[in-house]
Amino acid sequence: MLQDMTILSSVLSLLGGDGGRLLEIVLLSLGVTITAVVCAGFVGLPLGAGLALVRFPGRTVVIVLVNTLMGFPPVVAGLVIFLLLSRSGPLGGLGLLFTPKAMMIAQFVLVLPIVVALSRQTIEDLWTEYRDHLTSLGAGRLGSIPTLLWDARFSLVTTMLAGLGRASAEVGAILIVGGNIAGFTRTMTTSIALETSKGDLPLAMALGVILMSLTLAINGLAYGISRVGARFSGKS
Amino acid sequence: MLRRTFIQAAASALIAVGLSWSAHAEDRFITVASTTSTQDSGLFNVLLPAFTAKTGITVKVIAQGTGQALDTARRGDADVVFVHAKAQELKFLADGFGVKRYPVMYNDFVVVGPKSDPAGIGGSKDVAAAFKAIADKKAPFVSRGDKSGTNTAELNLWKAAGVDLQAVRGDWYREIGQGMGATLNTANAMAAYTLSDRGTWIAFANKGDLGIVVEGDKKLFNQYGVMLVNPAKIPTVKVNDGQAFIDWLVSPEGQAVIAGYHIGDKQLFFPNANDPNA
Numbered sequence: 284m285l286q287d288m289t290i291l292s293s294v295l296s297l298l299g300g301d302g303g304r305l306l307e308i309v310l311l312s313l314g315v316t317i318t319a320v321v322c323a324g325f326v327g328l329p330l331g332a333g334l335a336l337v338r339f340p341g342r343t344v345v346i347v348l349v350n351t352l353m354g355f356p357p358v359v360a361g362l363v364i365f366l367l368l369s370r371s372g373p374l375g376g377l378g379l380l381f382t383p384k385a386m387m388i389a390q391f392v393l394v395l396p397i398v399v400a401l402s403r404q405t406i407e408d409l410w411t412e413y414r415d416h417l418t419s420l421g422a423g424r425l426g427s428i429p430t431l432l433w434d435a436r437f438s439l440v441t442t443m444l445a446g447l448g449r450a451s452a453e454v455g456a457i458l459i460v461g462g463n464i465a466g467f468t469r470t471m472t473t474s475i476a477l478e479t480s481k482g483d484l485p486l487a488m489a490l491g492v493i494l495m496s497l498t499l500a501i502n503g504l505a506y507g508i509s510r511v512g513a514r515f516s517g518k519s
Numbered sequence: 520m521l522r523r524t525f526i527q528a529a530a531s532a533l534i535a536v537g538l539s540w541s542a543h544a545e546d547r548f549i550t551v552a553s554t555t556s557t558q559d560s561g562l563f564n565v566l567l568p569a570f571t572a573k574t575g576i577t578v579k580v581i582a583q584g585t586g587q588a589l590d591t592a593r594r595g596d597a598d599v600v601f602v603h604a605k606a607q608e609l610k611f612l613a614d615g616f617g618v619k620r621y622p623v624m625y626n627d628f629v630v631v632g633p634k635s636d637p638a639g640i641g642g643s644k645d646v647a648a649a650f651k652a653i654a655d656k657k658a659p660f661v662s663r664g665d666k667s668g669t670n671t672a673e674l675n676l677w678k679a680a681g682v683d684l685q686a687v688r689g690d691w692y693r694e695i696g697q698g699m700g701a702t703l704n705t706a707n708a709m710a711a712y713t714l715s716d717r718g719t720w721i722a723f724a725n726k727g728d729l730g731i732v733v734e735g736d737k738k739l740f741n742q743y744g745v746m747l748v749n750p751a752k753i754p755t756v757k758v759n760d761g762q763a764f765i766d767w768l769v770s771p772e773g774q775a776v777i778a779g780y781h782i783g784d785k786q787l788f789f790p791n792a793n794d795p796n797a
Contacts, residue, residue: 370595370755378755380596381550381581462581465563480700481559482707482725 293489304466309497312470315383315457316450319390324443327398332432334399335407336424346403352396357389361456364389368460381462386470389456394446401442405435440509444502451498471497548577549760552589552597554668555698557743558582560718560787562780569776570767576760584667584698592616595753598761601768603668603716603743616753617746621769622797624777624788625742628672629720630733631703632658632712646736650680657691659711663702664694672741673714679738703729716741718787742797743788745769768792 334346366372368380368388379385409431417427432439454472461468463477471494478487557563558580567578581591585602589611592600600617602608611617630649632640638658640649653660654677663670677684684692695705699719706713707727715723720731733739745765750756767773774790781787791797 370753372594375595381579462579464579464581467579477558479704480555480698482700482704482723484725 289485290488290492293485294492305493307466308469308471308474309493311383311468312451312472312494313497315386315470316390316447319387319450320394320443320447322387323391323394323398323446327395327446328402328432328439328442329428331399331402332406332428333425334403335405336410336428336431346400349396349400349403353400355393355396356455357393357453358455358459360392361389361459364392364456365459380460381464381468383461383468385460386457386468389460390450390453393453393456394450397446397449398442401445402432402435402439405438405442406431409435437509437513440505444505447501448498451494546577547575547760548579549598549757549764550579550581550596551599551601551764552581552583552587552591553601554585554588554603555582555700556603556669556716556719557601559698559700560716560722561782562718562777562788565780566768566773566776570764570773573767573772574760574763576763578764582698584663584665584670586666586671589616592748592753595748595755597748598757599745599747599764601743601745603741604671605742605744607668607671608744608746612746615751616749618749620744620746621765621792622794623743623745623768623792624774624790625740625797626717626788627734628669628714628739628741629717629731630712630739631706631715631720631729632732633710633728634730635710635728636732638712641732643733644735646676646733646738647680649733650676651682653712654680654682654684654687657687657689659691659709660693661702661706661709661711661713662692662694663699664696665698667699668741669699669714669716672739676714676738721782721785721787742791744797 334342334349364385365380367374368377368385369375370378370380379388406428410427413427413431413434417430422430452472454476457468457470458473458476461470461473463469463473469477471490475487475490475494478484478490553563559582563580567580571577581588581597583591585604585607588597588600588602589607591597592611593614593616600608600611601623608617608620612620630640630646632638638649638652638656640652643649652658662673674684693705693709693711695702697705699715700723702713703715703720703723704725705711707725707729710728712732717734745768747758747761747765748756750758768777769792774792777788777790778786
Protein backbone atom coordinates (compact mmCIF):
# COMPACT_ATOMS: atom_id res chain seq x y z
CA MET A 284 0.00 0.00 0.00
CA LEU A 285 1.16 3.48 -0.83
CA GLN A 286 1.10 5.82 2.08
CA ASP A 287 0.16 9.43 1.48
CA MET A 288 2.97 10.47 3.79
CA THR A 289 5.56 8.54 1.76
CA ILE A 290 4.46 10.31 -1.41
CA LEU A 291 4.46 13.67 0.31
CA SER A 292 7.94 13.14 1.74
CA SER A 293 9.12 11.95 -1.69
CA VAL A 294 7.78 15.15 -3.24
CA LEU A 295 9.53 17.22 -0.61
CA SER A 296 12.85 15.39 -0.92
CA LEU A 297 12.66 15.70 -4.71
CA LEU A 298 12.14 19.41 -4.47
CA GLY A 299 14.83 19.78 -1.83
CA GLY A 300 17.74 17.34 -1.83
CA ASP A 301 17.96 16.02 -5.36
CA GLY A 302 16.56 19.23 -6.84
CA GLY A 303 19.26 19.69 -9.48
CA ARG A 304 18.47 16.54 -11.39
CA LEU A 305 14.75 17.05 -11.00
CA LEU A 306 15.07 20.56 -12.38
CA GLU A 307 16.99 19.21 -15.38
CA ILE A 308 14.20 16.71 -16.09
CA VAL A 309 11.47 19.32 -15.64
CA LEU A 310 13.25 21.82 -17.90
CA LEU A 311 13.76 19.20 -20.60
CA SER A 312 10.10 18.17 -20.42
CA LEU A 313 8.94 21.76 -20.63
CA GLY A 314 11.44 22.59 -23.38
CA VAL A 315 10.44 19.67 -25.58
CA THR A 316 6.72 20.04 -25.01
CA ILE A 317 6.47 23.80 -25.35
CA THR A 318 8.70 23.89 -28.44
CA ALA A 319 6.60 21.16 -30.06
CA VAL A 320 3.33 22.90 -29.20
CA VAL A 321 4.51 26.36 -30.33
CA CYS A 322 5.77 24.92 -33.63
CA ALA A 323 2.49 23.04 -34.07
CA GLY A 324 0.69 26.35 -33.44
CA PHE A 325 2.68 28.25 -36.07
CA VAL A 326 2.00 25.53 -38.63
CA GLY A 327 -1.38 24.29 -37.48
CA LEU A 328 -3.35 27.49 -36.88
CA PRO A 329 -2.93 28.87 -40.45
CA LEU A 330 -3.54 25.36 -41.83
CA GLY A 331 -6.70 25.00 -39.76
CA ALA A 332 -7.95 28.41 -40.84
CA GLY A 333 -7.11 27.65 -44.46
CA LEU A 334 -8.97 24.36 -44.24
CA ALA A 335 -11.97 26.22 -42.81
CA LEU A 336 -12.13 28.84 -45.56
CA VAL A 337 -10.66 27.44 -48.75
CA ARG A 338 -12.81 25.11 -50.83
CA PHE A 339 -10.99 22.46 -52.84
CA PRO A 340 -11.76 18.96 -54.14
CA GLY A 341 -11.36 16.33 -51.43
CA ARG A 342 -11.72 18.87 -48.62
CA THR A 343 -14.20 16.70 -46.72
CA VAL A 344 -11.82 13.76 -46.88
CA VAL A 345 -8.99 15.92 -45.50
CA ILE A 346 -11.19 17.15 -42.64
CA VAL A 347 -12.21 13.62 -41.66
CA LEU A 348 -8.59 12.51 -41.95
CA VAL A 349 -7.33 15.33 -39.71
CA ASN A 350 -10.07 14.60 -37.17
CA THR A 351 -9.05 10.95 -37.20
CA LEU A 352 -5.38 11.82 -36.67
CA MET A 353 -6.35 13.50 -33.39
CA GLY A 354 -6.55 9.91 -32.15
CA PHE A 355 -3.22 8.85 -33.70
CA PRO A 356 -1.85 6.31 -31.17
CA PRO A 357 1.37 7.83 -29.77
CA VAL A 358 3.15 4.50 -29.81
CA VAL A 359 2.45 4.15 -33.55
CA ALA A 360 3.63 7.71 -34.18
CA GLY A 361 6.75 6.88 -32.16
CA LEU A 362 7.41 3.74 -34.15
CA VAL A 363 7.01 5.51 -37.51
CA ILE A 364 9.37 8.31 -36.48
CA PHE A 365 11.78 5.77 -35.01
CA LEU A 366 11.94 3.91 -38.34
CA LEU A 367 12.39 7.20 -40.25
CA LEU A 368 15.15 8.51 -37.99
CA SER A 369 17.00 5.23 -37.39
CA ARG A 370 20.46 5.08 -38.98
CA SER A 371 19.11 2.47 -41.37
CA GLY A 372 16.01 4.59 -42.13
CA PRO A 373 15.58 7.28 -44.81
CA LEU A 374 16.46 10.17 -42.47
CA GLY A 375 19.15 8.27 -40.56
CA GLY A 376 21.90 10.55 -41.85
CA LEU A 377 20.60 13.38 -39.67
CA GLY A 378 21.58 11.46 -36.52
CA LEU A 379 18.47 12.63 -34.70
CA LEU A 380 17.33 9.36 -33.11
CA PHE A 381 17.62 9.30 -29.29
CA THR A 382 17.87 13.11 -29.06
CA PRO A 383 15.49 15.74 -27.64
CA LYS A 384 14.86 16.88 -31.21
CA ALA A 385 13.44 13.47 -32.08
CA MET A 386 11.06 13.74 -29.11
CA MET A 387 10.08 17.22 -30.25
CA ILE A 388 9.29 15.92 -33.74
CA ALA A 389 7.18 13.12 -32.27
CA GLN A 390 5.16 15.51 -30.11
CA PHE A 391 4.80 17.96 -33.00
CA VAL A 392 3.32 15.17 -35.13
CA LEU A 393 0.90 14.25 -32.34
CA VAL A 394 -0.16 17.81 -31.54
CA LEU A 395 -0.49 19.15 -35.09
CA PRO A 396 -3.76 17.31 -35.98
CA ILE A 397 -5.36 18.56 -32.75
CA VAL A 398 -4.44 22.18 -33.53
CA VAL A 399 -5.56 21.91 -37.17
CA ALA A 400 -8.84 20.13 -36.41
CA LEU A 401 -9.94 22.31 -33.49
CA SER A 402 -8.88 25.62 -35.08
CA ARG A 403 -10.64 24.62 -38.32
CA GLN A 404 -13.88 24.24 -36.39
CA THR A 405 -13.43 27.52 -34.50
CA ILE A 406 -12.57 29.55 -37.59
CA GLU A 407 -15.36 28.00 -39.64
CA ASP A 408 -17.92 29.00 -36.99
CA LEU A 409 -16.47 32.49 -36.85
CA TRP A 410 -16.52 32.77 -40.64
CA THR A 411 -20.28 32.07 -40.81
CA GLU A 412 -20.72 34.92 -38.35
CA TYR A 413 -18.36 37.46 -39.98
CA ARG A 414 -18.71 36.46 -43.61
CA ASP A 415 -20.91 39.31 -44.81
CA HIS A 416 -18.99 41.91 -42.85
CA LEU A 417 -15.57 40.79 -44.11
CA THR A 418 -16.82 40.41 -47.69
CA SER A 419 -18.27 43.91 -47.62
CA LEU A 420 -14.84 45.19 -46.58
CA GLY A 421 -13.48 43.57 -49.71
CA ALA A 422 -11.45 40.84 -47.93
CA GLY A 423 -11.22 37.52 -49.80
CA ARG A 424 -11.32 34.18 -48.04
CA LEU A 425 -7.53 33.88 -47.87
CA GLY A 426 -7.17 37.54 -46.93
CA SER A 427 -9.57 37.04 -44.04
CA ILE A 428 -7.43 34.35 -42.39
CA PRO A 429 -5.19 36.66 -40.29
CA THR A 430 -8.18 38.74 -39.15
CA LEU A 431 -10.18 35.66 -38.16
CA LEU A 432 -7.23 34.05 -36.35
CA TRP A 433 -6.62 37.27 -34.42
CA ASP A 434 -10.29 37.60 -33.55
CA ALA A 435 -10.55 34.00 -32.40
CA ARG A 436 -7.36 34.17 -30.35
CA PHE A 437 -9.01 33.60 -27.00
CA SER A 438 -10.86 30.49 -28.20
CA LEU A 439 -7.67 29.29 -29.84
CA VAL A 440 -5.89 29.39 -26.47
CA THR A 441 -8.04 26.41 -25.49
CA THR A 442 -7.05 24.69 -28.73
CA MET A 443 -3.39 25.17 -27.89
CA LEU A 444 -3.96 23.93 -24.33
CA ALA A 445 -5.56 20.76 -25.71
CA GLY A 446 -2.40 20.28 -27.76
CA LEU A 447 -0.24 20.97 -24.72
CA GLY A 448 -2.19 18.41 -22.73
CA ARG A 449 -1.59 15.77 -25.38
CA ALA A 450 2.13 16.55 -25.50
CA SER A 451 2.87 16.86 -21.78
CA ALA A 452 1.01 13.66 -20.88
CA GLU A 453 2.63 11.61 -23.61
CA VAL A 454 5.08 8.78 -22.90
CA GLY A 455 4.70 6.11 -25.60
CA ALA A 456 6.24 8.01 -28.50
CA ILE A 457 9.06 9.82 -26.71
CA LEU A 458 10.14 6.62 -24.98
CA ILE A 459 10.70 5.00 -28.38
CA VAL A 460 12.35 7.91 -30.20
CA GLY A 461 14.16 9.42 -27.18
CA GLY A 462 15.39 6.22 -25.54
CA ASN A 463 14.92 7.59 -21.99
CA ILE A 464 18.66 8.36 -21.69
CA ALA A 465 19.52 9.66 -18.22
CA GLY A 466 20.37 13.37 -18.25
CA PHE A 467 19.69 13.69 -21.97
CA THR A 468 16.27 12.45 -23.08
CA ARG A 469 14.74 11.54 -19.72
CA THR A 470 11.55 13.52 -19.19
CA MET A 471 8.93 13.63 -16.46
CA THR A 472 6.74 10.96 -18.05
CA THR A 473 9.58 8.60 -18.97
CA SER A 474 11.01 9.01 -15.45
CA ILE A 475 7.65 8.02 -14.01
CA ALA A 476 7.58 4.94 -16.24
CA LEU A 477 11.15 4.07 -15.22
CA GLU A 478 10.64 4.55 -11.46
CA THR A 479 7.48 2.45 -11.65
CA SER A 480 9.45 -0.34 -13.31
CA LYS A 481 12.09 -0.08 -10.57
CA GLY A 482 9.32 -0.59 -8.05
CA ASP A 483 9.87 2.83 -6.46
CA LEU A 484 6.18 3.66 -6.52
CA PRO A 485 6.29 6.59 -4.04
CA LEU A 486 8.95 8.35 -6.14
CA ALA A 487 6.97 7.66 -9.34
CA MET A 488 3.84 9.03 -7.70
CA ALA A 489 5.74 12.07 -6.42
CA LEU A 490 6.95 12.82 -9.94
CA GLY A 491 3.35 12.44 -11.10
CA VAL A 492 2.18 14.97 -8.52
CA ILE A 493 4.83 17.45 -9.68
CA LEU A 494 3.94 16.95 -13.36
CA MET A 495 0.26 17.52 -12.66
CA SER A 496 1.04 20.63 -10.59
CA LEU A 497 3.05 22.03 -13.49
CA THR A 498 0.22 21.32 -15.92
CA LEU A 499 -2.20 22.99 -13.53
CA ALA A 500 0.07 26.04 -13.26
CA ILE A 501 0.40 26.38 -17.04
CA ASN A 502 -3.36 26.05 -17.55
CA GLY A 503 -4.08 28.54 -14.78
CA LEU A 504 -1.62 30.99 -16.30
CA ALA A 505 -3.10 30.60 -19.78
CA TYR A 506 -6.62 31.08 -18.46
CA GLY A 507 -5.60 34.16 -16.50
CA ILE A 508 -3.82 35.72 -19.46
CA SER A 509 -6.71 35.14 -21.82
CA ARG A 510 -9.21 36.53 -19.29
CA VAL A 511 -7.15 39.67 -18.78
CA GLY A 512 -6.62 39.97 -22.53
CA ALA A 513 -10.32 39.53 -23.20
CA ARG A 514 -11.21 42.24 -20.70
CA PHE A 515 -8.78 44.73 -22.25
CA SER A 516 -10.11 44.07 -25.72
CA GLY A 517 -13.71 44.32 -24.47
CA LYS A 518 -14.60 40.73 -25.34
CA SER A 519 -15.26 39.31 -21.90
CA MET B 520 1.75 45.25 -32.34
CA LEU B 521 1.03 42.83 -29.53
CA ARG B 522 1.02 40.01 -32.05
CA ARG B 523 4.42 40.96 -33.43
CA THR B 524 5.95 41.12 -29.95
CA PHE B 525 4.57 37.69 -29.16
CA ILE B 526 5.89 36.17 -32.36
CA GLN B 527 9.32 37.70 -31.78
CA ALA B 528 9.42 36.40 -28.22
CA ALA B 529 8.37 32.92 -29.32
CA ALA B 530 10.90 32.86 -32.15
CA SER B 531 13.79 33.92 -29.93
CA ALA B 532 12.77 31.35 -27.31
CA LEU B 533 12.82 28.68 -30.02
CA ILE B 534 16.26 29.74 -31.19
CA ALA B 535 17.59 29.73 -27.64
CA VAL B 536 16.29 26.21 -27.00
CA GLY B 537 17.66 25.03 -30.36
CA LEU B 538 21.09 26.50 -29.64
CA SER B 539 21.34 24.94 -26.20
CA TRP B 540 20.53 21.55 -27.71
CA SER B 541 23.00 21.79 -30.54
CA ALA B 542 25.65 22.77 -28.00
CA HIS B 543 24.70 19.57 -26.15
CA ALA B 544 25.06 17.54 -29.33
CA GLU B 545 28.70 18.59 -29.81
CA ASP B 546 29.76 16.84 -26.60
CA ARG B 547 31.86 13.72 -27.04
CA PHE B 548 29.52 10.79 -26.51
CA ILE B 549 28.82 7.18 -27.41
CA THR B 550 25.51 5.35 -27.46
CA VAL B 551 25.35 2.01 -25.65
CA ALA B 552 22.43 -0.36 -26.16
CA SER B 553 22.12 -2.28 -22.94
CA THR B 554 19.67 -4.19 -20.83
CA THR B 555 17.02 -3.15 -18.36
CA SER B 556 18.79 -5.20 -15.67
CA THR B 557 21.97 -3.08 -15.77
CA GLN B 558 19.88 0.09 -15.55
CA ASP B 559 17.20 -1.02 -13.07
CA SER B 560 19.86 -2.44 -10.73
CA GLY B 561 21.50 0.99 -10.52
CA LEU B 562 24.93 -0.25 -11.74
CA PHE B 563 25.17 2.38 -14.47
CA ASN B 564 24.70 5.17 -11.93
CA VAL B 565 28.16 4.38 -10.53
CA LEU B 566 29.84 2.86 -13.58
CA LEU B 567 29.21 5.60 -16.15
CA PRO B 568 30.22 8.67 -14.07
CA ALA B 569 33.53 6.91 -13.25
CA PHE B 570 34.22 6.32 -16.95
CA THR B 571 33.19 9.84 -17.98
CA ALA B 572 35.38 11.39 -15.27
CA LYS B 573 38.37 9.42 -16.58
CA THR B 574 37.92 9.96 -20.34
CA GLY B 575 35.56 12.89 -20.87
CA ILE B 576 33.32 10.64 -22.98
CA THR B 577 29.63 10.74 -22.09
CA VAL B 578 27.80 7.41 -22.34
CA LYS B 579 24.18 7.47 -23.44
CA VAL B 580 22.47 4.25 -22.45
CA ILE B 581 19.37 2.91 -24.14
CA ALA B 582 18.07 0.27 -21.72
CA GLN B 583 16.17 -2.46 -23.55
CA GLY B 584 15.87 -6.23 -23.44
CA THR B 585 18.88 -8.04 -24.92
CA GLY B 586 17.02 -8.94 -28.12
CA GLN B 587 15.89 -5.37 -28.71
CA ALA B 588 19.31 -3.97 -27.78
CA LEU B 589 21.00 -6.17 -30.40
CA ASP B 590 18.36 -5.08 -32.92
CA THR B 591 19.02 -1.41 -32.12
CA ALA B 592 22.69 -2.05 -32.85
CA ARG B 593 21.88 -3.91 -36.09
CA ARG B 594 20.00 -0.80 -37.28
CA GLY B 595 23.10 1.28 -36.63
CA ASP B 596 21.62 3.21 -33.71
CA ALA B 597 24.26 2.21 -31.14
CA ASP B 598 28.07 2.06 -30.96
CA VAL B 599 28.39 -0.61 -28.27
CA VAL B 600 26.12 -3.40 -27.00
CA PHE B 601 26.34 -4.55 -23.38
CA VAL B 602 23.97 -7.48 -22.91
CA HIS B 603 23.51 -10.92 -21.32
CA ALA B 604 22.50 -13.76 -23.63
CA LYS B 605 25.60 -15.50 -24.95
CA ALA B 606 23.88 -17.45 -27.73
CA GLN B 607 22.28 -14.28 -29.14
CA GLU B 608 25.59 -12.42 -28.78
CA LEU B 609 27.48 -15.13 -30.70
CA LYS B 610 24.87 -14.98 -33.46
CA PHE B 611 25.29 -11.19 -33.61
CA LEU B 612 29.06 -11.76 -34.01
CA ALA B 613 28.58 -14.50 -36.60
CA ASP B 614 26.32 -12.20 -38.63
CA GLY B 615 29.20 -9.74 -38.77
CA PHE B 616 27.58 -7.02 -36.65
CA GLY B 617 30.03 -7.28 -33.76
CA VAL B 618 33.81 -6.92 -33.82
CA LYS B 619 34.71 -9.03 -30.77
CA ARG B 620 32.90 -10.19 -27.65
CA TYR B 621 34.45 -9.47 -24.26
CA PRO B 622 33.11 -11.10 -21.10
CA VAL B 623 32.63 -8.40 -18.42
CA MET B 624 30.89 -9.72 -15.33
CA TYR B 625 28.32 -12.16 -14.06
CA ASN B 626 25.64 -12.47 -11.49
CA ASP B 627 22.93 -15.06 -11.28
CA PHE B 628 19.25 -15.46 -11.79
CA VAL B 629 16.92 -16.21 -8.92
CA VAL B 630 13.41 -17.61 -8.92
CA VAL B 631 11.19 -15.38 -6.83
CA GLY B 632 7.70 -16.20 -5.68
CA PRO B 633 5.01 -15.45 -3.11
CA LYS B 634 5.43 -16.51 0.54
CA SER B 635 2.44 -18.85 0.18
CA ASP B 636 4.62 -20.86 -2.29
CA PRO B 637 1.78 -22.79 -4.03
CA ALA B 638 4.24 -25.00 -5.95
CA GLY B 639 6.10 -25.92 -2.75
CA ILE B 640 9.57 -25.18 -4.14
CA GLY B 641 10.93 -22.85 -1.45
CA GLY B 642 14.58 -23.47 -0.54
CA SER B 643 15.19 -25.82 -3.48
CA LYS B 644 18.58 -25.74 -5.23
CA ASP B 645 17.31 -27.63 -8.27
CA VAL B 646 15.78 -25.08 -10.61
CA ALA B 647 14.71 -27.65 -13.23
CA ALA B 648 12.69 -29.60 -10.66
CA ALA B 649 11.21 -26.31 -9.37
CA PHE B 650 10.10 -25.27 -12.87
CA LYS B 651 8.60 -28.74 -13.38
CA ALA B 652 6.64 -28.36 -10.13
CA ILE B 653 5.37 -24.91 -11.15
CA ALA B 654 4.14 -26.29 -14.49
CA ASP B 655 2.61 -29.41 -12.90
CA LYS B 656 0.69 -27.40 -10.30
CA LYS B 657 -0.11 -24.68 -12.85
CA ALA B 658 1.05 -22.13 -10.28
CA PRO B 659 0.94 -18.54 -11.64
CA PHE B 660 4.16 -17.58 -13.44
CA VAL B 661 4.95 -14.20 -15.04
CA SER B 662 7.25 -14.32 -18.05
CA ARG B 663 9.08 -11.31 -19.54
CA GLY B 664 8.03 -12.55 -22.99
CA ASP B 665 10.27 -9.96 -24.68
CA LYS B 666 13.27 -11.90 -26.07
CA SER B 667 15.45 -10.35 -23.38
CA GLY B 668 18.41 -12.16 -21.84
CA THR B 669 16.30 -13.10 -18.82
CA ASN B 670 13.47 -14.31 -21.05
CA THR B 671 15.95 -16.41 -23.05
CA ALA B 672 17.31 -17.91 -19.82
CA GLU B 673 13.77 -18.65 -18.63
CA LEU B 674 12.86 -20.47 -21.86
CA ASN B 675 16.05 -22.53 -21.59
CA LEU B 676 15.09 -23.48 -18.02
CA TRP B 677 11.67 -24.77 -19.14
CA LYS B 678 13.53 -26.90 -21.70
CA ALA B 679 15.93 -28.15 -19.04
CA ALA B 680 12.93 -29.05 -16.87
CA GLY B 681 11.48 -31.13 -19.69
CA VAL B 682 8.40 -28.91 -19.84
CA ASP B 683 6.91 -28.39 -23.29
CA LEU B 684 5.64 -24.87 -22.75
CA GLN B 685 3.50 -24.78 -25.90
CA ALA B 686 1.67 -27.92 -24.76
CA VAL B 687 1.03 -27.00 -21.14
CA ARG B 688 0.69 -23.23 -21.20
CA GLY B 689 -2.58 -21.78 -19.99
CA ASP B 690 -3.89 -19.03 -17.76
CA TRP B 691 -1.18 -19.69 -15.22
CA TYR B 692 1.59 -18.59 -17.63
CA ARG B 693 1.46 -14.85 -18.34
CA GLU B 694 3.77 -13.24 -20.87
CA ILE B 695 3.71 -9.50 -20.24
CA GLY B 696 6.30 -8.26 -22.73
CA GLN B 697 7.89 -5.76 -20.36
CA GLY B 698 11.16 -5.07 -18.55
CA MET B 699 12.39 -6.80 -15.40
CA GLY B 700 11.03 -4.22 -12.96
CA ALA B 701 7.57 -4.18 -14.50
CA THR B 702 7.60 -7.99 -14.44
CA LEU B 703 8.42 -8.00 -10.71
CA ASN B 704 5.62 -5.48 -10.08
CA THR B 705 3.23 -7.80 -11.91
CA ALA B 706 4.45 -10.91 -10.08
CA ASN B 707 3.96 -9.09 -6.80
CA ALA B 708 0.43 -8.01 -7.72
CA MET B 709 -0.54 -11.49 -8.95
CA ALA B 710 1.27 -13.50 -6.23
CA ALA B 711 3.10 -15.28 -9.05
CA TYR B 712 6.54 -16.79 -9.59
CA THR B 713 9.04 -15.23 -11.96
CA LEU B 714 12.70 -15.37 -12.94
CA SER B 715 14.81 -12.28 -12.21
CA ASP B 716 18.46 -11.39 -12.38
CA ARG B 717 19.74 -10.97 -8.85
CA GLY B 718 20.88 -7.36 -9.36
CA THR B 719 17.44 -6.05 -10.31
CA TRP B 720 15.86 -8.13 -7.55
CA ILE B 721 18.10 -6.68 -4.82
CA ALA B 722 17.55 -3.12 -6.05
CA PHE B 723 13.81 -3.59 -6.56
CA ALA B 724 11.83 -1.50 -4.10
CA ASN B 725 8.33 -3.02 -4.31
CA LYS B 726 9.05 -6.62 -3.21
CA GLY B 727 5.84 -6.86 -1.19
CA ASP B 728 5.08 -10.50 -0.48
CA LEU B 729 7.73 -11.83 -2.88
CA GLY B 730 10.90 -13.59 -1.81
CA ILE B 731 13.64 -15.74 -3.34
CA VAL B 732 12.46 -19.35 -3.54
CA VAL B 733 15.21 -20.95 -5.64
CA GLU B 734 18.86 -19.90 -5.97
CA GLY B 735 22.34 -21.33 -6.25
CA ASP B 736 21.83 -23.76 -9.15
CA LYS B 737 24.61 -23.66 -11.78
CA LYS B 738 21.91 -23.36 -14.44
CA LEU B 739 21.07 -19.91 -13.04
CA PHE B 740 24.45 -18.40 -14.02
CA ASN B 741 24.06 -15.05 -15.83
CA GLN B 742 27.00 -13.78 -17.90
CA TYR B 743 27.26 -10.26 -19.33
CA GLY B 744 29.28 -9.48 -22.45
CA VAL B 745 30.18 -6.31 -24.34
CA MET B 746 30.83 -5.81 -28.07
CA LEU B 747 31.77 -2.95 -30.36
CA VAL B 748 29.39 -2.70 -33.32
CA ASN B 749 31.27 -3.54 -36.51
CA PRO B 750 32.18 -0.36 -38.44
CA ALA B 751 32.46 -2.47 -41.61
CA LYS B 752 28.67 -2.96 -41.38
CA ILE B 753 27.74 0.34 -39.74
CA PRO B 754 30.10 3.13 -40.90
CA THR B 755 28.81 5.66 -38.35
CA VAL B 756 30.06 3.65 -35.35
CA LYS B 757 32.35 5.68 -33.08
CA VAL B 758 35.17 3.15 -33.11
CA ASN B 759 37.74 4.87 -30.88
CA ASP B 760 35.43 6.10 -28.14
CA GLY B 761 33.38 2.89 -28.19
CA GLN B 762 36.50 0.74 -27.88
CA ALA B 763 37.75 3.04 -25.10
CA PHE B 764 34.60 2.22 -23.12
CA ILE B 765 35.06 -1.52 -23.66
CA ASP B 766 38.77 -1.37 -22.77
CA TRP B 767 37.93 0.50 -19.59
CA LEU B 768 35.14 -1.95 -18.61
CA VAL B 769 37.51 -4.92 -18.80
CA SER B 770 40.47 -3.03 -17.28
CA PRO B 771 41.34 -3.55 -13.59
CA GLU B 772 39.89 -0.10 -12.87
CA GLY B 773 36.50 -0.77 -14.52
CA GLN B 774 36.34 -4.24 -12.98
CA ALA B 775 37.01 -2.76 -9.55
CA VAL B 776 34.11 -0.30 -9.94
CA ILE B 777 31.81 -3.20 -10.84
CA ALA B 778 32.98 -5.25 -7.84
CA GLY B 779 32.54 -2.22 -5.59
CA TYR B 780 28.86 -1.70 -6.41
CA HIS B 781 26.83 -2.75 -3.40
CA ILE B 782 23.30 -2.23 -2.17
CA GLY B 783 23.39 -2.55 1.60
CA ASP B 784 26.03 -5.24 2.15
CA LYS B 785 25.19 -7.13 -1.05
CA GLN B 786 27.46 -7.15 -4.08
CA LEU B 787 25.32 -7.15 -7.25
CA PHE B 788 27.77 -8.04 -10.03
CA PHE B 789 31.02 -10.07 -10.07
CA PRO B 790 33.69 -9.01 -12.61
CA ASN B 791 35.20 -11.82 -14.70
CA ALA B 792 36.77 -10.18 -17.75
CA ASN B 793 39.85 -12.38 -17.28
CA ASP B 794 37.86 -15.60 -17.80
CA PRO B 795 38.19 -16.32 -21.56
CA ASN B 796 35.44 -18.96 -21.47
CA ALA B 797 32.81 -16.75 -19.86
